[in-house]
Amino acid sequence: MEVAVADVDDGRFVPGAKVSVRVADADGEQVEAATLPLLWHPVPYHYGATLRLPTDGTYSLEVRVEPPTFRRHDEENGDRYGGAVTVAFDDVDVKTGQF
Template identity: 50%
Template sequence: MAPSNEATEEQLDVARTQGNAYHRAMRAMAEEEGAHTAQVGDYLIGFVNEEAEGMYALDDDQLVWREAAEDANVHLEVAVADAADGRFVPGLAVHLRLSRDGAPILAADLPFLWHPFLHHYGTNASVPDEGPYRVTIRVAAAGFMRHDPVNGRRYERPVEVHFDNVSLANGRKPSPDARPRGPAAPTASGA
């Protein structure tokens, strides 16, 4: 990244500071849950999984706690950061596929999930066992507009990354009893 009519060196330093904080959170996620990471094109992509979990969702202008669907046994998470400054990249179309020995197991579009620690794209899903699996993550070319004639030409091509021999956590996280319950959240569909 270089100074331009849209960003001074000091402003770019602020962006890198934001990116460093997100990168620390990605590292902590990797240490805690064994993330797989790779730089692909303009992105740093991280994948981690944990047990299926409940989440809040908006329902008729009210937040409602929703447990993971009954058959969900994993929560799949993909963190996408800018490779140049390390900041989280919002507004992307992220697709994940699981396969084993070339056979499709699961395909899912991953929506953005707000998280108090690490914003990511993700979903709960149902898988037959712990694996190992091949995880394929595809990030479509970004559809949002970009400022800056010097630094803005990025995210213009789709990227794909593969992580092999990935074992998945199977189970369900217990939810705090204080949460009001709503209908189960949807899970990703099988392939």
């Protein structure tokens, strides 16, 4: 699982966030949950981890991004990362055993 967190205004990667993911099967049962560490890879920088799912199938993913604790350098952009964001992806077809 790879998640790239970008600033909505300037498109730059946002380091220092806490990114977590929950995966549920078609019945809504959670089958995996993980905190995704920052992976320093230039194409692109991202948060990620290898997840273990029980089988191929259709899953729902919930990604939560808690903002970094640092502020931007100026008053206009200083509180840009003020709150957490949760994004849901439903009906994602997954084939297991792939990296």
